Amino acid sequence: MTFVLSIFAGRLIQLQGLDSKVYAAEAAKQRVQGEKLTARRGSITDAAGHELALTREAREVYVDPSEVKPAMRDQMATFLATELGQPKQDIATKLAVPGSRYQKLASAVEPSVAGRIMQGASKLKFKGLGTRSRYVRDYPGGDLAGTLLGFVGDDGNGLSGLESTYDTLLAGRDGEQIIETGRAGQRIPMTRSTVKAPVEGRDVRLTIDRDIQWAAQQAIAEEVKATGARTGSVIVMDARDGRVYAMANAPELDLNDWRRTSPENWVNRAVTDVFEPGSTNKVITAAAALESGALRPDTAMRVPDNIRCADQVLRDSHPHPVERLTFSGVVATSSNVGTIMAAQKIGDQRLYEMMRRFGFGAKPGSGLYREEGGLLPDWRNWSGSQRCTIAYGQGVSVTALQTASVYQTIANGGVRVTPTIVAGTTDERGAFTQAAPAARTRVISERTARDVAGMLEAAVGAEGTGNLAAIDGYRVAGKTGTAMRYDAECRGYCGYTSTFVGFAPADAPRLVVLAVVQDPQKAHYGGEVAAPVFRKVMTFALKSQKIPPTATRPSASVPIRTGR
Incomplete structure (x- = not known):
């Protein structure tokens, strides 16, 4: 018994004394979570302030397949396919991915639709569904000044046009929130929380009418x-x-x-x-x-x-x-x-x-x-x-x-x-x-x-x-x-x-107006x-532009042809 207890004591000394800092750091790493707070991208407007490119709030809908019971997959896929307007088979495949803890079902759902989905999931007792806030870029005019404005990618960065040229100005600076969470991902009460607020992007006003x-x-x-x-x-x-x-x-x-x-x-x-x-x-x-x-x-x-x-x-x-x-x-x-x-x-x-x-x-x-x-x-x-x-x-x-x-x-x-x-x-x-x-x-x-x-x-x-x-x-x-x-x-x-x-x-x-046809x-x-x-x-x-005629005639205009 003395020999066995000595082994336990040695192990405790190793854990609490020699290696305590290593294990404490590892525990903090698992407990402390950082979350990016995305900055809202600025708008691009015409000369009068009409928005040609804007950022609106949306929701990402995701699922944790490990929490979805096999018996509920079919019913859950039917429900989500109807709400999201996607093929049922595509959703069913994501619900059944083995070993996965995260599958994105939709990336830019209207907040009202996302709210309806979560309410319906609660009533039907579906597990594993979740939503998170995100921003999406919207262009009210569709193709109005399309190649001039350009577009942004899935990561929110400008890929072409003015969206690329003025990307740094429009994007702003992302913030960060650091919290401590438990094993199931819930926040631990009374623990530290650090928030670095994002800086919203600036608006760019064009000369375009x-x-x-x-x-x-x-x-x-x-x-x-x-x-x-x-x-x-x-x-x-x-x-x-x-x-x-x-x-x-x-x-x-x-x-x-x-x-x-x-x-x-x-x-x-x-x-x-x-x-x-x-x-x-x-x-x-x-x-x-x-x-x-x-x-x-x-x-x-x-x-x-x-x-x-x-x-x-x-x-x-x-x-x-x-x-x-x-x-x-x-x-x-x-x-x-x-x-x-x-x-x-x-x-x-x-x-x-x-x-x-x-x-x-x-x-x-x-x-x-x-x-x-x-x-x-x-x-x-x-x-x-x-x-x-x-x-x-x-x-x-x-x-x-x-x-x-x-x-x-x-x-x-x-x-x-x-x-x-x-x-x-x-x-x-x-x-x-x-x-x-x-x-x-x-x-x-x-x-x-x-x-x-x-x-x-x-x-x-x-x-x-x-x-x-x-x-x-x-x-x-x-x-x-x-x-x-x-x-x-x-x-x-x-x-x-x-x-x-x-x-x-x-x-x-x-x-001045120019027209060129290739x-x-x-x-x-x-x-x-x-x-x-x-x-x-x-x-x-x-x-x-309300520019009236000048009501004048060319004075002493040079003739095109000459008799000499």
């Missing part, structure tokens, strides 16, 4: 469908300060069902897709020629329908005899040959530098997710034919936002304003803080901008290529663009990019494909 955004999405979606095109984009900007009122894409992304959409359609094509701008680029050539003094809007030019550049003969869009045009007429009729003749008067380096000043070859600076800067080759590396084609927008690549920014610069008297999409944010107390003013850069003189605007107004006139963009009662300035489209799939130029971009009112610009099948000229989209969106935006 949800009504204009909706109108832009409708217009571009209809045109893409009508022409059998691949994709399309529309941008609406304030000509004076670069605020973006709408940024629409077709197809657009339904944010409440993004998992069913191919990843290639998750991106905001208005800032990620690069393309050759075609004739919309002629305004830069015109601005360079006017700024240098090489030409004036009324300069008379004899324009044939073709011109040799190195080893190639480049042509206008249609055959014609030698035309007597003013430089303004060259832009209005979108003559490739006339534009090349103008570019030859100013030289490659000066044209390249003007494109750089307008923002080509660099990201626009909006900060949008995956924003691209296009491609502008150094003028020293231009090939013989490229020295001519770049003048009318082939051989250089841009995004839709870069192109819209060029016309914003012209509409704003030659001052480029960095495009802005975020109006401001809220702090922890909900106070609104306005975003810093966008950077402003003088690109061309006010006189040059005014002269180019007059040339663009002629392009929307009766003899111009953009006459389908005209709006009754308003003076409109704009330019068509029809460019051959490079396609990696066919490893060459396949199809066309059709564009129209302009501003109104032409004599006191307020709004690879239309039933027509391809920018004047017939993109100009009608511009007209629809601009008309709606002018009315929505």
Whole structure:
């Protein structure tokens, strides 16, 4: 007996003396539980405060299969399948998982539904069911500004769009609660409890106007469908300060069902897709020629329908005899040959530098997710034919936002304003803080901008290529663009990019609208494909912003043709 008791005594000394700290720490580890307190994600709203993305409270429904009696599984599966709207067999499988203590049945159930389930489970004496609070992201507009806003994953982190760009700001900081629990998971009374409160995410207010955004999405979606095109984009900007009122894409992304959409359609094509701008680029050539003094809007030019550049003969869009045009007429009729003749008067380096000043070859600076800067080759590396084609927008690549920014610069008297999409944010107390003013850069003189605007107004006139963009009662300035489209799939130029971009009112610009349609099948000229989209969106935006006609007429406008 003495020997046996000595063994017990030795063991007690080991447990309570030598190894006491180890066992105490192990016991505390099993007893002390930490629980993450998820921070509520901030909302994304339009300029008027309407919620485009918000966080709502929901419930996760789970089950502990070890507590579910085999005899109750069928009845329990039937009950849960009815309440959760799920196949009974799927639930029955989870209820019977051997050795499992946790199976998630639903992740985002309305609190009222979760409450009803727990009440029904109590009446039917089901064991093992439980719920826990969680937050889910909701997008009231469905696909409204879908690719612009982006979405969050199951872990609540932003995966694309503004949800990703402003993830840290929107997410806030999670908190933590530490409690002591017994073997069955119940809290032990009178024990320690530590709570670190979560910091809620901030709200982000955009410059987007949800009504204009909706109108832009409708217009571009209809045109893409009508022409059998691949994709399309529309941008609406304030000509004076670069605020973006709408940024629409077709197809657009339904944010409440993004998992069913191919990843290639998750991106905001208005800032990620690069393309050759075609004739919309002629305004830069015109601005360079006017700024240098090489030409004036009324300069008379004899324009044939073709011109040799190195080893190639480049042509206008249609055959014609030698035309007597003013430089303004060259832009209005979108003559490739006339534009090349103008570019030859100013030289490659000066044209390249003007494109750089307008923002080509660099990201626009909006900060949008995956924003691209296009491609502008150094003028020293231009090939013989490229020295001519770049003048009318082939051989250089841009995004839709870069192109819209060029016309914003012209509409704003030659001052480029960095495009802005975020109006401001809220702090922890909900106070609104306005975003810093966008950077402003003088690109061309006010006189040059005014002269180019007059040339663009002629392009929307009766003899111009953009006459389908005209709006009754308003003076409109704009330019068509029809460019051959490079396609990696066919490893060459396949199809066309059709564009129209302009501003109104032409004599006191307020709004800039760009419409671009990629690879239309039933027509391809920018004047017939993109100009009608511009007209629809601009008309709606002018009315929505309550911008009246200026009631003026073009004064001493330069004629398109000359008799000399």
